[in-house]
Amino acid sequence: MLFIFKSVQIRLAVALIAMALVVIACTASAKNEPYFGKTKPPEGQVLRYVSGSEPESLDPQIGTGQPEARIYMALYDGLCEYDPKTAGPIPSIAESWEPNQDNSEFVFHLRKNARFSNGDPITAQDFLYSFRRALSPELAARYAYIAYYIKYAEAYNNGSVFVRDPRTGEFLLERDFSEPADNSSNNETVSTPSGAALATESSAQNTPFHEYIHSPTRVTLPGDQAGRAKALAKNAKLKAAVEGKEFVPVKAEDIGVEAVDDYTLRVTLGQRAPFFISLMPHQLFRAVHRKTIERFHEAWTQPGNIVTSGAFKVEAWVPYDRLVVVRDPMFWDAARVQLSKIIFYPLQDNTTIMNLYKAGAVDAVQNHSVPASWLDHVRSLRDYMGAPEVTTEYYQFNTTKKPMDDVRVRRAFNMSINKVALAEWRKVAIPWAGLTPKGIFPGYPQPAGEGYDPQKAKQLLAEAGYRDASGNYDPKKFPVDQVELTTNSEGSNVQIAEFIQAQWKQNLGITIPIKSMEFKTFLVYRANLEYKGIARSGWVGDYMDPNTFLNIFTTRTGDNGTGWYDPKYVAMINEANSMLDSQKRLQLLAQAEAYLLDAQPIIPLFSASTNWTKKPYVKGMYPNPQTLHPWKYVYIEYDTSKWDQGVPDMTPGGAD
Amino acid sequence: MLSFVIRRVIIIVPMLLIIVTVTWALIRLAPGNFYTGEKKLPAAIEQNLKQKYGLDKPWYVQYGRMIKNFARGDFGSSLKYEGQTVNAILARTLPVSVTLGLLAYLLALIVGITSGTLAALKQNSWSDYSSMALAMLGISVPNFVLGPLLVLVFSLTFYWLPPALWGGFPSIHLILPVITLSAIYMAYIARLTRSGMLEVLRSDYIRTARAKGLSERDVIVKHALRGGLLPVVSFSGPALAFLITGTVVVEKVFALPGLGNYFINACFNRDEPLIIGVVAFIAIAVLVFNLLVDISYAFFDPRIRY
Numbered sequence: 001m002l003f004i005f006k007s008v009q010i011r012l013a014v015a016l017i018a019m020a021l022v023v024i025a026c027t028a029s030a031k032n033e034p035y036f037g038k039t040k041p042p043e044g045q046v047l048r049y050v051s052g053s054e055p056e057s058l059d060p061q062i063g064t065g066q067p068e069a070r071i072y073m074a075l076y077d078g079l080c081e082y083d084p085k086t087a088g089p090i091p092s093i094a095e096s097w098e099p100n101q102d103n104s105e106f107v108f109h110l111r112k113n114a115r116f117s118n119g120d121p122i123t124a125q126d127f128l129y130s131f132r133r134a135l136s137p138e139l140a141a142r143y144a145y146i147a148y149y150i151k152y153a154e155a156y157n158n159g160s161v162f163v164r165d166p167r168t169g170e171f172l173l174e175r176d177f178s179e180p181a182d183n184s185s186n187n188e189t190v191s192t193p194s195g196a197a198l199a200t201e202s203s204a205q206n207t208p209f210h211e212y213i214h215s216p217t218r219v220t221l222p223g224d225q226a227g228r229a230k231a232l233a234k235n236a237k238l239k240a241a242v243e244g245k246e247f248v249p250v251k252a253e254d255i256g257v258e259a260v261d262d263y264t265l266r267v268t269l270g271q272r273a274p275f276f277i278s279l280m281p282h283q284l285f286r287a288v289h290r291k292t293i294e295r296f297h298e299a300w301t302q303p304g305n306i307v308t309s310g311a312f313k314v315e316a317w318v319p320y321d322r323l324v325v326v327r328d329p330m331f332w333d334a335a336r337v338q339l340s341k342i343i344f345y346p347l348q349d350n351t352t353i354m355n356l357y358k359a360g361a362v363d364a365v366q367n368h369s370v371p372a373s374w375l376d377h378v379r380s381l382r383d384y385m386g387a388p389e390v391t392t393e394y395y396q397f398n399t400t401k402k403p404m405d406d407v408r409v410r411r412a413f414n415m416s417i418n419k420v421a422l423a424e425w426r427k428v429a430i431p432w433a434g435l436t437p438k439g440i441f442p443g444y445p446q447p448a449g450e451g452y453d454p455q456k457a458k459q460l461l462a463e464a465g466y467r468d469a470s471g472n473y474d475p476k477k478f479p480v481d482q483v484e485l486t487t488n489s490e491g492s493n494v495q496i497a498e499f500i501q502a503q504w505k506q507n508l509g510i511t512i513p514i515k516s517m518e519f520k521t522f523l524v525y526r527a528n529l530e531y532k533g534i535a536r537s538g539w540v541g542d543y544m545d546p547n548t549f550l551n552i553f554t555t556r557t558g559d560n561g562t563g564w565y566d567p568k569y570v571a572m573i574n575e576a577n578s579m580l581d582s583q584k585r586l587q588l589l590a591q592a593e594a595y596l597l598d599a600q601p602i603i604p605l606f607s608a609s610t611n612w613t614k615k616p617y618v619k620g621m622y623p624n625p626q627t628l629h630p631w632k633y634v635y636i637e638y639d640t641s642k643w644d645q646g647v648p649d650m651t652p653g654g655a656d
Numbered sequence: 657m658l659s660f661v662i663r664r665v666i667i668i669v670p671m672l673l674i675i676v677t678v679t680w681a682l683i684r685l686a687p688g689n690f691y692t693g694e695k696k697l698p699a700a701i702e703q704n705l706k707q708k709y710g711l712d713k714p715w716y717v718q719y720g721r722m723i724k725n726f727a728r729g730d731f732g733s734s735l736k737y738e739g740q741t742v743n744a745i746l747a748r749t750l751p752v753s754v755t756l757g758l759l760a761y762l763l764a765l766i767v768g769i770t771s772g773t774l775a776a777l778k779q780n781s782w783s784d785y786s787s788m789a790l791a792m793l794g795i796s797v798p799n800f801v802l803g804p805l806l807v808l809v810f811s812l813t814f815y816w817l818p819p820a821l822w823g824g825f826p827s828i829h830l831i832l833p834v835i836t837l838s839a840i841y842m843a844y845i846a847r848l849t850r851s852g853m854l855e856v857l858r859s860d861y862i863r864t865a866r867a868k869g870l871s872e873r874d875v876i877v878k879h880a881l882r883g884g885l886l887p888v889v890s891f892s893g894p895a896l897a898f899l900i901t902g903t904v905v906v907e908k909v910f911a912l913p914g915l916g917n918y919f920i921n922a923c924f925n926r927d928e929p930l931i932i933g934v935v936a937f938i939a940i941a942v943l944v945f946n947l948l949v950d951i952s953y954a955f956f957d958p959r960i961r962y
Contacts, residue, residue: 038815054921057738064693140704142691158700298739319740319748320913321822345821345911351804352911355819359811520688520926527696538694559696 035383038360039643041617041636045340050353050365054320054346058301060283061134061141066540066627067366069283071344074312074325074631076286077332079108079127079265080277084633085650087390087626088544089277093122093287093309093332094265102580103274107204110263114332116289117313124259126309129290131267132252143284146542151213151256151270152220159223161247162254172219172245177238204260213256213268220250272578274585275545281628282543286310311337311632320346331632338635354378357613363636364614367627368428372492375427375611382646383616386609387623388430388440390541392549395485395500395534395603396526400563403479404533408464410600412457413534415450416507417500422606425499426492429606435593436549437541437607440625444546444586447594449604454507461508475509483533486515488522493536496605526561537561537602544625546589547577553596564601616643622650661951668943675939676726676932680719683928690735690926709735722932731933736925742933745918753914755825756906757899759834761892764841769888772849773881776857787846794843803836803909820911833910837903841895845888853884882956889956893949897942901934 042048052067060072073082079094091097094108114122131150134141135157148154163172219238222228228247232239256268269276279285289307296305303317311333312325323344327337345362347353350371356362357369367389370378378384397404397413404410414433423431432438433449462473485501487493497514505511512533517525526535539559541548552558554573556565569592576588597604610623619642620633637643691697691705706712710721725732731742771787778784810832811819823829856862857880865879866872904916915934922930953960 037812054737056736059738062738137700137704138708140701140708142693142697142701142705144701144704145698154700157704158698159704298733301739318913319737319745320917347820347911349908349911352820352909355804355807355812356821356911359815359819361818361821519924520692521686523692523694523696524687540694557696558698561696 034381035616036354036378036381036613037358039615039617040360041615041638042363045338045636046343047339047341047364047618047631047634047636048343048345048362050347050356050362050369051323051344052346052366053348055323058306058314058317058323060286060288061130061139061143063283064142067346069628070366071323071325072283072286073310073628074342074344075308075310075314076283076288077114077122077310078281078283078286079110080280081630082281082624082626082628083652084620084630085622085624085652086544087624087628089281092281093127094280097277099274099277102578103272103276104269106267106269106276107260108265108267110265111332112263114287114309115330116287117308117328117330118289118292119330120289120291120307122287122309123262124265125262126287126290127265127285128257128259130288131257131285132255133288133293134284135255136252141284143282146279146282147284149269149271149273149276149279151217151268152250153255153270155220155250156252156255160220160250161223161228162218162220162250163242163245164248166244166246171248172238172241174217174219177219177235177241204264204266207258207260209258210266210268213258217270221247223247223249274577274579274582275543275547278543278545312339312342315341322346333632337632339631342631354613360615364618364621365612367610367612368608369612370428372427378613379427381613382644383613385612385614385623385647386428387647387650388437388625389608389610389627390437390440390544390548390625391538391608392432392435392437393429393538393605393608394435395605396537396562397534397601397603398529398531398563399601400529401532402482403464404483406464407598407600408460410603411450412460412464412508413504414600414603415453415457415460417503417603417605418452419606420452422496422499422503426496426606428609428611430609432607433597433604435552435596435602435604436546437625441544441546441586443583445590447590447597449597450600457508478508478510480510480512483512484515484531485512485534485536486517486522486525486531487536488519489516490519497536500605529561529563534603535561541626546586546593547573550589550593550596553601562601564599566595566599569595569599614644616645619644619648622648624650657951657954661947664947664950668940668947671943672936672939673723676723676936677719679932679935680722680928683926683931684715686926688926690928692926722928725929726932726936731936732929734922734927734930736922736927736930742929745930746915746933746937749913749915749918750900752822752912753903753907753916754900756830756833756837756912756914757896757901757903759830760838761841761896761899763834764838764845765888767838768842768845769849769885772846773853773876773884775846775850776853776884777876779854784850788850791843791846794839795847797839798905799836799840799903800905800909802839803832803906806832806836807909820909822912829910833906833912836909837899837906841899844891844895848887848891849884852887853880856880856883859883886953886956889952890949893945894942897938897945901938901941 051070053065055068055071056063058071058075060076063072077093079092079097080089081092083090093110093114095111097106097108099106110124116122131147133139135144135147135153137157137159144157148157164170221231232242256270258266260266287309289309292305292307293300299305303314306314308314308328311328311331313328314323315326316324323346324341325344326341327339328334331337350369353365353369354371354374357365370384379386397410399405419431419433423429430438433451434447436444436446438446458473461478462471466474466477468474485497487497494514494516501512501514525531539549539552550573553560553564554570572588572592572595576585576592579585579588610627612623612627614621617637619635619637621629691702710718734740734742734745775784775787807819810817817832818829821829862875862880865875901915904920906912907914907917918930919934922934
């Protein structure tokens with residue numbers, strides 16, 4: 001008896017100690033302050049930034065994520081840079097550029113004072129090397145596919161061959177063997193609008209290479225025997241023509257990139273791509289130093305070896321700890337650069353990140369950093385950076401299996417989710433029923449998709465055959481055992497799935513089971529269309545154009561993952577992208593999106609908000625749609641009267 | 657004794673081989689690859705990657721290569737972090753984990769043994785209850801709660817200590833992670849010491865020692881402690897091996913560049929060479945520390961012979 005009494009006392013004491021600690025912490029932090037934590041700027045124009053997960057490499061053509069992109073933007077410069085406010089392309093090493101008449105060729109005029117960190121000049125030859133390297137099969141860059149718009153780039157990257165007649169030296173040409181357009185074999189669509197010859201005129205001088213690249217497109221076939229046999233089996237005429245011909249591998253020199261002179265770079269595409277310029281600030285296209293790479297191979301990115309082309313250069317790098325970069329006096333625009341040093345912290349744990357931020361150990365953090373439970377407090381403060389992001393979160397249907405092969409069922413499932421309620425509950429979401437994120441592409445007449453309408457949903461399901469004798473919707477008839485909501489378990493995905501499960505239960509009277517999986521296991525499961533019914537998905541735009549979203553569904557395989565494929569949709573996208581008038585093009589793209597939303601292979605859920613924080617003294621940094629910051633514009637403001645009092649002015653050209 | 661040690665060392669080799677093989681097979685069985693991401697790669701790019709890293713070879717060739725690398729003590733290059741060798745990663749992260757682990761264990765030993773001994777000597781007294789209460793708190797509050805709680809109080813409320821990041825050794829950055837890491841070990845050691853001591857203090861040879869007229873201090877320090885600490889010693893082997901090979905939670909909460917963080921991310925990234933390297937290293941550490949513990953038994957308990 002005595003013992004029990006004592007142990008209760010012990011437990012009470014323990015609980016009291018723990019509670020006292022919590023109470024101390026809570027009372028002290030509840031003070032009414034305009035900013036989150038300390039606001040003492042670091043000395044000497046140093047920025048301490050949380051860049052996200054550990055960079056895969058300091059090689060801009062290897063790393064694929066946003067965290068890497070942020071670091072590459074300090075270390076490497078490209079033809080174009082991201083605009084700090086809109087994330088659109090602005091001139092950088094290329095002072096200017098002009099497309100040809102139909103947006104199938106771009107000529108870049110390089111500035112003459114651009115230099116690498118070792119003092120070597122950056123010329124068109126360096127970009128020629130960088131582009132070719134990005135596409136080389138040996139490097140195996142994972143982002144190589146975004147350069148596939150360049151003529152023969154995909155053929156070079158996937159080891160294809162040209163077909164040459166050994167006697168005449170002539171190559172087989174595509175126009176002689178054209179098949180009906182089918183993009184199903186490609187991942188990222190690269191298709192020439194059939195019949196439309198691309199324009200040849202260009203502002204730079206004509207050269208033998210230019211004539212070659214504008215000669216009629218050659219036939220390319222897979223480099224390996226098996227793949228080639230398969231491709232030839234589909235085209236009897238081509239198979240007959242290949243007899244007795246030799247196969248010539250597509251080489252780096254064959255792709256549509258040319259250094260016309262030291263300061264003129266000409267890029268020829270295999271199709272019309274008005275959005276191509278939007279891709280140019282991407283890390284894949286930034287300048288790397290050939291001599292360094294050829295000397296050190298994989299170790300070229302180690303401190304001591306590395307040569308860079310951006311506003312900053314590497315001072316120290318301790319993986320999983322920090323990357324320190326310092327202002328590079330060799331940088332062509334060094335006069336503009338105000339920060340003397342940036343310390344990138346590769347951190348992922350949001351609580352740790354925000355702890356460091358609050359304690360004043362870091363000055364700004366990456367997007368999606370504020371944990372949901374902190375949002376109510378932090379969102380009301382002046383250093384919170386919330387703005388629309390170029391991402392969409394959606395659920396996708398497996399349209400190859402019953403019952404989701406019926407568009408009425410798909411529409412019903414979409415209509416019975418209250419997305420406004422979902423967004424309110426998520427706090428950092430913008431309710432949305434379209435594929436492209438809401439309101440970030442200027443001039444794009446975005447279709448809105450179908451809204452919340454549970455009555456109509458039931459009616460649609462009744463029409464689809466799930467009805468009782470009197471013709472009314474009957475939830476018991478719906479084959480719940482054939483549908484699962486599959487999601488990966490990371491983050492708040494399971495909670496979102498539960499929310500939506502509840503919506504369907506409430507509005508349709510059916511309980512869809514949730515299946516949650518580890519991320520990579522889930523990705524493989526989803527890509528193989530093994531999932532029953534519905535799977536979670538999301539998309540982060542690669543560039544600032546609706547095409548980066550609409551393109552997902554122009555292929556059967558790849559990122560599509562729904563089994564929905566409609567040649568008419570592909571034709572609509574291709575037609576839009578061949579438009580010379582940009583307003584007309586956007587209109588046609590919007591029509592294509594509306595067509596896609598009508599077929600409802602996906603349930604758009606919400607587009608995200610950037611959701612990060614920066615101290616008021618960090619200036620020149622904006623919550624742009626990609627959370628990519630051109631560091632040369634960023635500086636520390638020591639004059640408190642000039643500090644940001646909220647989200648800074650985001651209008652292009654507006655005051656800082 | 658010597659033949660015992662030799663036998664134990666020899667057995668380490670097949671055990672390591674089994675551990676590495678099973679790990680390798682498990683990685684193979686897990687769906688996805690190091691390049692699997694939300695955005696699906698075109699087949700051609702996947703093929704390029706497989707060729708680059710030799711993943712297009714038959715499984716026995718890949719297994720052979722892995723074993724060969726392992727035998728030479730060179731685990732190859734990380735797949736996820738291009739240009740970094742596994743050996744370099746181990747060499748860089750290990751000092752961080754060892755520093756943390758050893759400091760935490762040292763703290764745990766000092767506090768744990770002292771409070772455990774005091775508790776045993778004054779059984780059912782106020783000091784016994786209070787130290788056991790603290791021990792219970794240490795065992796029942798997991799470090800992912802304790803860490804953030806300490807940060808909340810000492811870093812975000814009073815702004816005394818940094819909330820995270822690595823500051824090298826010695827630095828004030830170490831204080832919170834070391835306390836967080838050692839709490840549960842401190843508690844275990846206190847309880848183990850207390851029960852060990854209670855048992856020993858009742859044994860015949862202690863009574864004999866007291867009957868010989870030895871001072872109480874000599875009885876405790878020279879006779880009782882050696883026997884009473886045996887449970888702590890057997891606990892120390894695996895605990896130390898675990899501590900110095902990195903602790904995921906503490907490294908994550910305090911953003912420390914140790915081995916644990918790499919290990920957990922390597923698994924999520926399907927970074928085969930790194931996983932094999934870290935697993936092999938942890939296995940060696942566990943086997944070696946257990947061996948050391950077995951040897952040290954002979955010192956703590958003269959009755960044990962090999």
